[in-house]
Amino acid sequence: MLHFQKWKVIMVFGVVLAGFIFSIPNLIPASALQGLPSWVPHKQVNLGLDLQGGAHLLYQIDEKELVDDWLGTIRGDVRETLRQNRVGYTDLAQNVAGRSVSVRVRKSEDMDKAFTELKKLAVPIGNDVFGGFSGYDLEVTRNDSDGITMSVTEAGLNNRISAAIQASIETIRRRVDAFGTTEPSIQRQGRNRILVQVPGVSDVERLKSLIGETGKLEFKLVDPSANAAEVASSKKVPPGDELVYSSDEPPVPYVLRDQVMVSGENLVDAQPGFDSRNGEPVVSFRFDAAGAKRFGRVTQENVGLPFAIVLDNKVISAPVIREPILGGTGQISGNFSVQEANDLSVLLRSGALPAKLTVIEERTVGASLGADSISSGKKAAIAGLLLVVVFMFLAYGLFGLFANLALIINIAMIFAVLSLMGATLTLPGIAGIVLVIGIAVDANVLINERIREEIRSGKSPFAAVDSGYSRALTTIIDSNVTTLIAVLVLFWLGSGPVRGFAVTLTIGILTSMFTAVTVTRMMVAYWLRRARPKFVPI
Amino acid sequence: MFRGITLIPADTKIDFVGQRAITWLVSAFLTVAPLILVATVGLNMGIDFQGGTLIEIQTKESRANLADIRGKISGLGLGEVQIQEFGAPNAVLIRIASQPKEEEQQASIAKVKEALGDTVEYRRTEVVGPTISSELISGGTVAVVVALLGIMIYVWFRFEWQFAVAAVASLVHDVTATIGLYALLQLEFNVSSIAAILTIIGYSLNDKVVIFDRIRENLRKYKRMPMVRLLDLSINEMLSRAVLTHVTTFLAMLPFLFFGGEAIYGFAVAMCFGIVIGAYSSIFVASPMQLILGVRRDAFSVNADAAKESNKGRAGAAAGA
Numbered sequence: 121m122l123h124f125q126k127w128k129v130i131m132v133f134g135v136v137l138a139g140f141i142f143s144i145p146n147l148i149p150a151s152a153l154q155g156l157p158s159w160v161p162h163k164q165v166n167l168g169l170d171l172q173g174g175a176h177l178l179y180q181i182d183e184k185e186l187v188d189d190w191l192g193t194i195r196g197d198v199r200e201t202l203r204q205n206r207v208g209y210t211d212l213a214q215n216v217a218g219r220s221v222s223v224r225v226r227k228s229e230d231m232d233k234a235f236t237e238l239k240k241l242a243v244p245i246g247n248d249v250f251g252g253f254s255g256y257d258l259e260v261t262r263n264d265s266d267g268i269t270m271s272v273t274e275a276g277l278n279n280r281i282s283a284a285i286q287a288s289i290e291t292i293r294r295r296v297d298a299f300g301t302t303e304p305s306i307q308r309q310g311r312n313r314i315l316v317q318v319p320g321v322s323d324v325e326r327l328k329s330l331i332g333e334t335g336k337l338e339f340k341l342v343d344p345s346a347n348a349a350e351v352a353s354s355k356k357v358p359p360g361d362e363l364v365y366s367s368d369e370p371p372v373p374y375v376l377r378d379q380v381m382v383s384g385e386n387l388v389d390a391q392p393g394f395d396s397r398n399g400e401p402v403v404s405f406r407f408d409a410a411g412a413k414r415f416g417r418v419t420q421e422n423v424g425l426p427f428a429i430v431l432d433n434k435v436i437s438a439p440v441i442r443e444p445i446l447g448g449t450g451q452i453s454g455n456f457s458v459q460e461a462n463d464l465s466v467l468l469r470s471g472a473l474p475a476k477l478t479v480i481e482e483r484t485v486g487a488s489l490g491a492d493s494i495s496s497g498k499k500a501a502i503a504g505l506l507l508v509v510v511f512m513f514l515a516y517g518l519f520g521l522f523a524n525l526a527l528i529i530n531i532a533m534i535f536a537v538l539s540l541m542g543a544t545l546t547l548p549g550i551a552g553i554v555l556v557i558g559i560a561v562d563a564n565v566l567i568n569e570r571i572r573e574e575i576r577s578g579k580s581p582f583a584a585v586d587s588g589y590s591r592a593l594t595t596i597i598d599s600n601v602t603t604l605i606a607v608l609v610l611f612w613l614g615s616g617p618v619r620g621f622a623v624t625l626t627i628g629i630l631t632s633m634f635t636a637v638t639v640t641r642m643m644v645a646y647w648l649r650r651a652r653p654k655f656v657p658i
Numbered sequence: 659m660f661r662g663i664t665l666i667p668a669d670t671k672i673d674f675v676g677q678r679a680i681t682w683l684v685s686a687f688l689t690v691a692p693l694i695l696v697a698t699v700g701l702n703m704g705i706d707f708q709g710g711t712l713i714e715i716q717t718k719e720s721r722a723n724l725a726d727i728r729g730k731i732s733g734l735g736l737g738e739v740q741i742q743e744f745g746a747p748n749a750v751l752i753r754i755a756s757q758p759k760e761e762e763q764q765a766s767i768a769k770v771k772e773a774l775g776d777t778v779e780y781r782r783t784e785v786v787g788p789t790i791s792s793e794l795i796s797g798g799t800v801a802v803v804v805a806l807l808g809i810m811i812y813v814w815f816r817f818e819w820q821f822a823v824a825a826v827a828s829l830v831h832d833v834t835a836t837i838g839l840y841a842l843l844q845l846e847f848n849v850s851s852i853a854a855i856l857t858i859i860g861y862s863l864n865d866k867v868v869i870f871d872r873i874r875e876n877l878r879k880y881k882r883m884p885m886v887r888l889l890d891l892s893i894n895e896m897l898s899r900a901v902l903t904h905v906t907t908f909l910a911m912l913p914f915l916f917f918g919g920e921a922i923y924g925f926a927v928a929m930c931f932g933i934v935i936g937a938y939s940s941i942f943v944a945s946p947m948q949l950i951l952g953v954r955r956d957a958f959s960v961n962a963d964a965a966k967e968s969n970k971g972r973a974g975a976a977a978g979a
Contacts (some may be wrong), residue, residue, distance in 0.1 A: 170921070170978050176788065180760075195891040276757060324783065325768060478760045482767075482785040489714070489781040496919035503913035515902055517660040547922055548850060551914060555857065555929070558907030559864070565906070566868065569899040576668055595871045598816055605808045606860030613801040618853045625857075656660040 124642055132642055135634070136529050142536035163539040168546035170617050171494050174319035175488035181312045182476040186284055187219055187272065189475070194258070194270055197241050207234045220271035228265055233449045238268055245279045256329070281312050284285040284474040289314060294470035295330050314477070324484045327536060330463055332479065334432045335472040337384030339415065340364075342426040342438055346375040366435040368453075373436050376428050381418045386411025390468035395453055401461035404451040405468060412448025429454075431464075457608070497550040504554045505531070508561060516568050518647075519658045522640045523564035528595040530560050530628070530635040537627045546620030551639075556628025559603065563636035567592040571658055581656045582648060589641050596637065600629050666898035674941050675889045675949070681942040688935070692838020701841050704848030705784060707798075709756030709791035711766050714744060714782040715774065721747045729772045736766050745920040749781070749873070752917050760787040798852040800831065805859055821870050821949035825863060828943035834861050834933045836928055845924045861907070862936025865900065866944045872896050873948065877955055885953075889945050904937045916941035 124132075145153055145164050153162055169176050191214040198221060202209050208226035215222065225234045242258035257276025261269050296318060305317040321327050337439050343361045344558040357363050362378045363373035371531035382492050404601045407415055419427075419441045428438040437454040456464065509527070512520040534553060538545060571588030579587065604626065611622035676680075705712050717723070727750060728741045737755045743750035752770065752856035757763045771780070786794070806826055823893050833855055840847050872892040880888060911933065914926035 264872070325771065328764070336816065469681060478787075479764050479785065480760055480787040481790045482764075482783060484780075484783040486779065486781045488716075488779065493919055493921055496917050497922070500913040500916075502920040504910040505915070507912070509910040511906055511909055513662075515662045515665065517662040520662060547919070548925065551911075551918070551922055551925060551929075554910045554914065555861070555907070557910045558903070559861075561906045562903040565899050565902045569896075569902075572668070572898075573895070595868055598871060599867045602809055602812055602863045602867050603860035605812060606805045606856050607861070609801050609805040609808065610856045613797055613852070613856075618849055621853055621857075 124645060129642065130586070137535075139529060139536045141368070142539055143532040143534075146535050146539060161539075163542070165535060166542060166544045167490075167537045168495070168544045168549065168617060168620050169317060169319060169361045169483070169490075170485050170512040170547050171497075171545065172319050172483050173490035174317065174469075175321050175324045176481075176483040177316045177318075177328065177331070177479055178309065178481035179314045179316065179331070179477040180480045181281065181288065181314070181474075181477065183281065184216070184314055186280060186475045187277070188216060190272065190280060190444035191216065191219070191221055194241070198223055198238060198270065201237050201241065202234060205233060206250060207237075209234070210253070219277070220269050220570065221268060222269045224266045225268065226266075231262070231266060235262055235268055238270065241270065241351065243276075245275055278311070282360055284315060285312065287474050288477060289337070291333050291470050291473055292316060292543060295466055296327070298466040298470070299327060299330065313480075320443070322487065324482075326459075326463070328479065328482075332464065332477055333467055333473075334476055335384070335467040335470065336432050337387065337468055337472070338430045339381040340376040340379070340384070340428050340430055341381060341418070341422060342428055343375045343377055344425055348373045348375045351375050358603045364430060364435050366438075367431075372435075372472070374428055374438060376430070376435075381427065382407065382411050382415045384468060384472055389466055392458070392465045393451070395451070401456045401458045402453040402454055403456070403461050403465045403468065404449065407448040409448075412446075415448065415450075416446040420446075431467075436464075478549050493547045494574065497547050500622045501550050501554055505557060508557055512561060512564070516564075517657050519564075519568050519571075519656075522643045522647075523529075523561060523568075523636070525643065526564065526635040527557060527560055529639055530632050531557070533631040533635065534624060534628050537631065538624065543623050543627075544620050545624070546617040548617045548621035549624040552621040552624035553628060556632060559629060560632035560636045562599070563592075563596045563632060564640060566595055567640070568658055569618060571656060575656055581653050583646060584656060585644055589637070589644075593637065596633070600633060604629055651656060664799050664898070666901055668898070670897055671890070672894060672897075673890050674893050675886050675946045676832075678942075678949075681946070685939070685943050686830060688835045688838070692834045692841060696837050699841050699844075700715070701837070701847040701908040702844045704846040704851075705753065705756075705786045705791070706794050706803075706848040707791055709763075709786050709788045711752075711754040711770075712782070713752040713754075713767065713770055713780065715750050715752065715778040716746075716781050717748045717750065719748065721738060721752045727752070727774070731770060732764060734766075734769045734773060736769065739760075743959050749920075750778075756786075756788060756791070760789070763787055788953045794849060798849065801852060802855060804820055806830070809859070809863055813863075813870070816867075817859065817870055817874060817951060820948060820953045823951055824944045824947035825866050825870070827947060828866060828939040829859050829862060831939050831943050831948050832858055832932065832935050836932055839928065839931050840924075843927065848924075850922075850925050851928065854925050857929065858932030860864040861932065862939065865903075865936055865940045867946060868899070869893060869896055869940050873945070877953070881955065885949055889948060893941050893945055900937060900940070904933055927979060928939065 132584050141519060142161050142163070144450065145161050149166065153164070156162070174555070175573065182262040195212060195214050199212060202223070207230045209223050210226055211222070213222055214220070217371050225231050239260045242256040242260055245255060245257050255273060255275045257273060259271050259273050259281060261271070263269055289306050289308065292314065293306050296316065299318070301318050301321050303319060307315055309315045311657050316331060343358065346358055346361060351357055351363055357375065360378060361375050364373065364374050386407045388408045390403055393399065393402055393404050395402045407513070423443060426438050426440045428435045430436070437452055452464070509524045512523050516523065534556065567588055570592045571584050574584035574588050607622050607625045607629070611619055611626065686806055720741065724743065727883040729742065731739055733750065735759070739755070742751050743749065751938050754766050754770070758765055767783060769786060805828060809824045810822045810831070811824045836858055837856055840844070840851060869892060872895055873889065876883070876888050876892050883891070908930060911926060912924055915930060918926050
């Protein structure tokens with residue numbers, strides 16, 4: 121075990137050297153690193169949100185709203201289909217709890233036709249994993265002699281949720297990008313959740329309001345015949361109208377036609393700007409061709425009447441149409457601040473979210489706390505390392521020095537692997553490195569104690585060191601594997617900081633097997649051959 | 659040349675297992691007392707498991723006016739609110755009880771920020787909704803159980819079932835004792851506490867495996883030695899190693915207690931305690947349990963695996979060189 125072939129020595133040297141080379145960028149400030157030539161390794165360890173500050177927001181999509189919307193669409197489709205096929209029907213209703221839409225056919229001779237036609241509304245869905253067919257999104261069933269029920273299938277619902285999550289991620293990305301922070305991470309988590317992590321953000325409330333806003337924009341006509349204040353107090357909304365409040369404090373009621381003139385889907389651009397007459401911040405927008413045509417026609421027919429710009433069911437302004445707007449462009453003014461105008465334009469550009477998102481977990485760390493954590497973590501880790509190094513030297517003398525050298529190589533290697541993997545270092549991660557120091561040293565303690573025992577049993581230095589290493593090895597492997605089991609569970613369970621702890625601990629345990637066993641053995645073997653000691657100083 | 663200081667003389671012979679009448683009582687106390695403590699005093703559950711909002715602020719003035727802050731926040735109608743100094747005189751921790759709905763939870767932060775305004779710096783905000791907190795509870799429990807099971811299976815494979823049972827029993831002892839510490843010191847019990855417990859499990863088991871390894875070796879070596887003596891011999895042989903390892907790990911962790919910062923203080927306390935309790939249970943729980951479980955002496959001589967054989971061979975060859 122003490123004889124090393126040349127290529128092995130070279131390989132070990134190479135690995136150790138690589139460990140130092142790839143960990144060095146972490147000692148150089150990022151600004152200085154950029155000035156260095158490209159062949160110098162540049163990768164540094166990513167700092168977790170708890171160390172650099174930032175926001176961790178876990179959103180959950182409103183599944184109920186998604187189902188509600190879908191059932192509404194299905195109901196519309198059923199009505200349309202039956203009308204087109206001239207089938208008389210009654211009792212068209214949606215059942216939210218049962219996730220279904222039911223209808224009764226008036227004449228029994230129409231029943232077969234209605235059933236076949238409605239069956240066509242069910243769309244086959246592909247399977248995520250294999251791309252194959254995995255059923256329909258709707259299950260169409262006949263009940264009694266005249267009833268037909270369309271119920272949402274589990275696969276169909278999952279498909280909807282996936283699509284909504286995908287669309288939401290795109291929308292959120294556009295919104296967060298406009299915020300101008302570096303490297304936000306937006307990813308799906310589980311079935312109906314999205315995790316948004318934005319490092320270095322300072323105004324979290326603004327970020328949240330920008331992400332969480334549904335952003336559904338609608339242009340609607342104001343009903344000129346209704347008195348809004350009266351309707352608001354009596355709650356008697358004229359048919360075909362709806363009561364909507366403004367976003368002011370206190371909210372102002374408006375009675376609007378419930379038909380949408382043009383919606384945000386027809387928007388192609390929105391930019392913040394200033395009103396040319398009074399210099400107030402406004403948002404200018406542009407419609408696509410279809411939107412421009414419709415907007416032009418409605419404004420032509422309603423000159424002199426007010427219309428309302430409605431965002432997420434709140435009126436943001438209700439200007440009077442002075443002249444037909446035919447060019448497809450316009451502007452929204454609503455007593456905005458510059459920032460509000462900017463955020464609104466981002467919201468409109470990014471498109472609406474398919475369903476409401478709710479924050480179910482939020483963890484935000486300010487930049488100053490992050491900086492404090494780095495400095496205290498650093499201080500504690502260095503103090504811990506120094507204590508261990510001094511103690512190991514006192515306990516084992518020369519062999520303690522070997523272990524200490526290996527320890528420093530190990531720490532360099534942990535940072536090298538973390539940098540190369542692009543892994544994230546968190547405050548618990550720093551504690552993990554410290555724990556690795558303990559575990560790595562334990563390997564050397566086991567070896568050295570074994571050597572002591574072998575010497576006591578009267579072996580020569582060579583033989584004692586050799587069997588010390590080989591006999592300690594199984595113990596080291598057994599004890600490290602058991603620790604790894606617990607750590608892997610931690611990795612699987614944890615998120616964010618805790619996972620960072622599991623990552624450094626796993627990497628550290630693996631690298632420590634190399635440094636504490638192979639590297640020290642090589643050092644000891646070299647020393648034995650050079651010094652040819654009569655006894656082992658241990 | 660400096661040979662290092664020998665802390666534990668090689669011929670140390672302490673009858674650890676011989677004192678088992680007393681140590682069983684101590685171990686039983688360390689396992690049962692925490693349960694009583696948790697049942698009566700209770701754990702200081704953090705928002706991870708209880709849901710709620712936590713806001714850490716730092717005031718511009720060098721000493722925060724807690725009464726003033728309490729006055730501003732208690733009027734907001736947010737239910738139970740705790741306000742306390744946190745680490746430094748100008749650092750304040752505000753804890754708001756879980757609101758029934760996720761939206762109200764979000765609204766509560768906005769209200770607090772509005773009430774306190776820009777005069778303070780918001781260092782940290784954590785909001786855990788009811789959905790997540792219940793998931794974290796079940797996730798944490800599952801993690802600890804899965805870790806224990808995984809470990810039991812591994813030890814069973816590598817040793818004998820008696821060792822696996824002894825390992826898990828002593829780990830349960832460590833876990834309850836650690837939870838008892840959380841209850842006793844009223845340290846906040848949260849996700850990082852689960853991380854601490856899992857780490858203690860890993861570290862403590864590491865120690866047990868090392869002793870088991872020696873017990874196995876001695877079972878092969880001394881076929882006639884009475885079990886109590888054999889266990890004591892194994893522990894004594896590994897005592898120097900145990901002391902050195904635990905002292906180094908403890909020394910490495912210790913600075914985190916003093917200047918690791920508030921965020922990691924609870925974790926550091928639990929880890930330092932775990933190192934001690936793990937060392938205790940290796941000697942006083944895991945080892946004497948072999949007497950109760952009755953390890954078969956022939957188990958290892960018959961089963962002696964190939965790796966061991968080849969090791970012996972190599973060691974022999976080296977000795978002859």
